[in-house]
Amino acid sequence: MRTLVIGLVAAAALIGLAPAASAHAELLGTSPSNGEHLASSPSEIVLRFSEKVTPVRDGFSVLSGQGKKAVDAQGELVAGDSTRIRLPIPERLPDGVYSVTWRVVSADSHPVHGAFVFSVGTAQAAPLAGSGAEAGSDPVVGGVFWLFRLLGFGAVALLLGGVFFALVCWPAGQTDPRLRRIMKVSWWTATAATVGVLLLQGANSSGSSILSAVDPGQVLDTVGTNFGILVVLRLALLVLGAILLTRREIRPVVVTLVGLALVVTWSASGHAVAGDLVPFALAMDIAHLSAMSVWLGGLVVLVACVLWRGRKSPDTVALGRFSRVALIAVAVLAGTGVLMALREVGLAGLLSGSRYVTLVVFKAGALGLVLWLAAMSRTSVQRQLARPARKERTEAIVRLRRSVWSEAGIAVVVLGLTAALVATPPAELYSNQAEAAVVSGPFLSALALPGGDVQVWVSPASPGDNEIVVNVRDERGINRDVPEVSVTLTLPSGGIGPLPVPLSKTGRGQYVAARFTVPSRGTWRLSVRVRTTDLDATSVDADVPVS
Structure with missing residues (x-):
């Protein structure tokens, strides 16, 4: 028994000096990177992880700035490297802003997911906040x-x-x-x-x-x-x-x-x-x-x-x-x-x-x-x-x-x-964002404004904590500063709201609510009010399905 105790103490000392292991895969980088501007359409999108992963069937999508499917994206492992996944882009992408959502399974059998954005040509997108890997399921x-x-x-x-x-x-x-x-x-x-x-x-x-x-x-x-x-x-x-x-x-x-x-x-x-x-x-x-x-x-x-x-x-x-x-x-x-x-x-x-x-x-x-x-x-x-x-x-x-x-x-x-x-990640991925779960998928839409538009992102668009990102852009799709932006959420069918969404400015024309709680399922009306000058203000609405 004494030998067993001595052995365990010695092993604990050695392991304690070693770096902590991350049991779920982490996203180390992407090509294009989050928020990157490309002069022309990429031929492929590559994601690199911290460990071996398995792509999920129908777990990848490339959406345009209007929230529509841009290409039929199917993730596949890079030959000889199980830590990288590539999405071939068979056809040229028009100028615009694109969001990529992905879902893979870690070596320990747990699923992780995430999203990032990039832009092509004359358009330009701000980096998506919280674009790392998150763990979760239905x-x-x-x-x-x-x-x-x-x-x-x-x-x-x-x-x-x-x-x-x-x-x-x-x-x-x-x-x-x-x-x-x-x-x-x-x-x-x-x-x-x-x-x-x-x-x-x-x-x-x-x-x-x-x-x-x-x-x-x-x-x-x-x-x-x-x-x-x-x-x-x-x-x-x-x-x-x-x-x-x-x-x-x-x-x-x-x-x-x-x-x-x-x-x-x-x-x-x-x-x-x-x-x-x-x-x-x-x-x-x-x-x-x-x-x-x-x-x-x-x-x-x-x-x-x-x-x-x-x-x-x-x-x-x-x-x-x-x-x-x-x-x-x-x-x-x-x-x-x-x-x-x-x-x-x-x-x-x-x-x-x-x-x-x-x-x-x-x-x-x-x-x-x-x-x-x-x-x-x-x-x-x-x-x-x-x-x-x-x-x-x-x-x-x-x-x-x-x-x-x-x-x-x-x-x-x-x-x-x-x-x-x-079933629990040893290291909560990216500041405890592991509780988020993609069920119906994130919501992305571009709403027209005088002189440009406002891009709205809600992830994962399910009851509970959600990330809400608002990008105010000019006619070229480049983020621009405005005096004031406010957002509310209303559930007409349930008589809930309007609920004010507290936003923090994270960059030029970008406003983020990192953890806003959506209380229930349903079609929520997201209202964005943008004050472009001291006298002019415009309000636009989007219906966000939460399931």
Whole structure:
């Protein structure tokens, strides 16, 4: 145990000195760059990311200044470089301002998206504020997807932990009917959750609705990715494991190898495969999930089978063995969790207060509480179990049941936090803009004004926080300064508004509301009032669909 602690401390020091990993892909640059002015039409658009990415089908668009599709853009990986995506431009773009929206999947299977603008010829556009990568998907799809991941985590952990408990701690209980029922329910739940994740990944990646989960094209796209291959492999391993466990003679070595392979399918599709120190991170993640499975699955079997009220006397040998195994498992769980958190956010990142760090702190606190409960209760219970008096042994068993139930409850909380950590970016992308999600896509329109126009951008045009950008331009499409610009939003069908939009001037003729909350879905009327002189003012309206 001392060697384990020394090893974990040394590894933590090394990882703490390393730069923080970014688990989601970041947009490092584009060609043309955001706001760049080109003398002539480009032949292609190239996006460069911080790690390997996978383009999403129909995840790219090039829109004109009037918000219409300029070309049929299909993103493809640059040959020999999975960190770059190119959009061929087959036909010449007329002079004007163009916006590019994109959506890709990171190496850790999470989708990211963003947008930027450029101009061609006589027109000129100001850079789009907040043009970096953002993480997000349809909120319904994201919620159901997280639920399936949670069920999958729990069922696989219960399945593997239950098998480990029967093979190592309680060999006499391998034929126990209650244990076999638990294993069957766990297997079916794990299989159903795995199928659900496979179907929902396409909708999660594309930002589409939950109805698109059964789209054959999206499912085939998912199966062709690393994530899809790992999920299909997980299904095959579950089937193989069921066959092995139904045999009369169970081979522990073979079952252990299948169990480890199941854990690998989880680890290899998450944060561990993105960023630096991938082999080390993968090993830590496998150890982390294996320890969780042993601990969580063992607790459930302990409560439901060994300490079952209908059993006259619990197997004290199994209790003693699992007590030692659980202590090691929780220690490994805590140690590897700290190491992975350090790798993801770095020492400085632990003080950032991000959502990811908050979840790590809660998880560490839950594990610390488990260690304290286990140490306090089991020491007392083991002493009383050694006494011959029947009454004292019965009281000790009752207290042990309560202690194990408390641990099991905390284990469920830890499981939920683990599933949430898997779905949370370790470093909030671009100043916590990760909560934005593209569902219907950003809104872009150019509204005519005397002597030019006003370009309006609303992203992601969905309920919640939105970025609103207003560019006042002259006849050549170049931003111009005016004395005053004001914007309001009104929902006529709902009787809401007008809501004033607080704008900040960020450049010549550009006004931005970085985080304006649109309260609900519907067709919102965006009214822009531009005062061009001390005496002249013009108001223009645009209908913005928010869904």
